[in-house]
Amino acid sequence: MTTLIQTINNTREKIIVEHYNSSVEQLRDLIEKNPFQTSFTICSGCLSLEMTNEISRRFLKNGLKSVVQQGGVMKSGYSILLHVPLESAISDE
Numbered sequence: 865m866t867t868l869i870q871t872i873n874n875t876r877e878k879i880i881v882e883h884y885n886s887s888v889e890q891l892r893d894l895i896e897k898n899p900f901q902t903s904f905t906i907c908s909g910c911l912s913l914e915m916t917n918e919i920s921r922r923f924l925k926n927g928l929k930s931v932v933q934q935g936g937v938m939k940s941g942y943s944i945l946l947h948v949p950l951e952s953a954i955s956d957e
Contacts, residue, residue, distance in 0.1 A: 883909030
């Protein structure tokens with residue numbers, strides 16, 4: 865039997881994953897447009913400071929340098945500055 869706390873935490877995780885996936889999709893779109901660029905500002909999914917911090921933490925966990933910044937689509941919002949290094953095989957060509 866699922867407890868109320870488990871249900872709430874499952875709901876939270878589902879929402880966080882949706883916002884993280886939205887950020888990943890925005891990153892993919894930006895990389896497709898600028899394949900040699902290494903710094904990207906992501907706004908998608910960054911609805912609050914808490915959500916932005918969690919998305920940033922997940923990017924860090926996946927090996928990307930990630931910094932939360934104030935400002936985004938709206939000046940009062942948040943965004944994430946990501947550094948995505950080029951693989952040496954790509955940068956040496």
